[in-house]
Amino acid sequence: MSSIIKLKGKGVTKIIKSKVMLSPLAGVTDKIFRKLVRKWAPDSLLFTEMINATSLKKGYGIQKIDQLGLEHGPIGVQIFDNRPYAVSEAAKLAEDSGAFLIDINMGCPVKKISKKGGGSALIKDRLLAIELVKRVSNAVKVPVTVKTRLGWDNKQENIEEFLLNLQDSGAAMITIHGRTRKEGFSGTADWGMIGRIKELLEIPVIANGDIKNPKDALNCLKKTNADGLMVGRGILGSPWKLGEIDYAIKELIGFKEPNIEEKLLLIIEHLDELIKEKGTHGLLIARKHISWTCKNFPQATKLRNNLVRAIDADEVKQLINKTIETLNTDQKLLI
Ligand SMILES: Cc1cc2nc3c(=O)[nH]c(=O)nc-3n(C[C@H](O)[C@H](O)[C@H](O)COP(=O)(O)O)c2cc1C
Known part of the structure; x- marks a missing residue:
């Protein structure tokens, strides 16, 4: 099984040498935590916490993207906002700081964010979501990706058409948390649905939701045939977990969990x-x-x-x- 994910930006192709990625986790995936995760996962793409576009422009969020290029390995910057100009400007700042890619948050269920039209609200405002991807991918050279959910409040929303439109607008990769916004974190992630979406899209599809250990990871890859996996809650308190999963996917033996x-x-x-x-x-x-x-x-x-x-x-x-x-x-x- 190839462990490489290829992403296309404007005139550049970027390669990630691991199928397992660290989720953006607000309040967790700051540069100090990323440094710990990196010890065990040298090849993985690690995400920043989601960052508000305005906070980057005004300067007070800038420490969140400070000198990303100096970190070892690829770092994706996730931005949330629904204004194409603001997100494009923030994306340029992140690119200058060394971001490997820019991810647009289209999945956050938090009311404070979705009420203003950002995060999961973009699943409803599809024309704006498409415009966002177009504008941001024109503004930067690095790949522009999207992280979203299976829908706003049910699974009959033709999310497939939405994701195909995002692909046509320039999205280089789509990560899907296998739940709708209404489901929040309840129930189990629908890996079957992610698998059906994977069949439709040409760009890499990353499966997310309920992957906590190597066994889950291998099951999820089998069920979805996804190009990669993203781990969120499974990393809390276990910064070595990404590395452990990477070992299992690459069929390496001898991973040493800390005692x-x-x-x-x-x-x-x-x-x-x-x-x-x-x-x-x-x-x-x-x-x-x-x-x-x-x-x-x-x-x-x-x-x-x-x-x-x-x-x-x-x-x-x-x-x-x-x-x-x-x-x-x-x-x-x-x-
Ligand atoms: C504490 C916490 C913070 C999160 N922050 C973000 C975020 O900043 N951006 C985002 O796209 N998703 C965020 N999420 C969602 C996760 O990235 C992920 O999609 C979700 O937890 C499902 O994956 P899991 O089952 O592996 O945890 C957050 C989740 C948690 C629990």
Whole structure:
């Protein structure tokens, strides 16, 4: 099975050497988290959090795309907005900063965004969505892609025609979260429907929804025949998961999941980076990652409860180091 995805931009063809990608996740996939994911997934396309076009233009969102070109491996910038001019301008800024591609968010169900016509509202405003893709792909040389859902509120909306129109307008790849906007995160992602869409489109189709581990990934590839997969919630607390899935898809053996001690040390590494970048506010951000990572071993619940109450980074480190000291050799080797 080829592990390569080819994307066409204006006069350029870009190649991704992995079938598994990191979802854009607001509040999670910042450059510090991406750096952790990258350790295990050198070839994968990783996405930024969704970024509002205005915030880039006005400068206050600029730190989210700062020096993307210096990161190792391909980074996609996801933009949300419904104004073709604003998205085109933001896309140019992201391209100048080293974005591998620009993704337009056409799936976000959050009311604050869809009420203003962005995110999933674009599934309803199809002419505007088409105009957006046309204008943005004319504004930049890098590929322009779309991430969307199976529909607004039901599956009879002829989403296939919409996606074919986006393809004809210049979209270089389409990622489909296998749920409608109304479904939110309920039920299970409809991989069957993604498979039917894959048959229709010529551009790469990326399947998304409910892929948490190598087994899900291989099942989803089999069921959809998709060109690639995107992992969202499965990465929370497990930044190695993308690499683990990449290994399975490439049929490589010997992937080494971090053991308990390594996972605890990873929390310290993440925290240190957050504090360096964001000062004491970094601890607040670290707390949610701590609760996602610190699980599935005997002392996890007690440690997690103590860690999220720790008042500063030193206390977090002390608690973790003390726990590592109490792990016996067998536990240290456990994953
Ligand atoms: C915390 C969180 C933040 C998200 N932020 C974004 C986002 O910024 N842009 C986007 O297109 N989707 C976003 N999503 C949706 C995911 O990218 C993905 O489509 C969805 O979670 C389904 O994939 P999964 O089952 O692998 O999680 C977010 C989801 C979660 C849980």
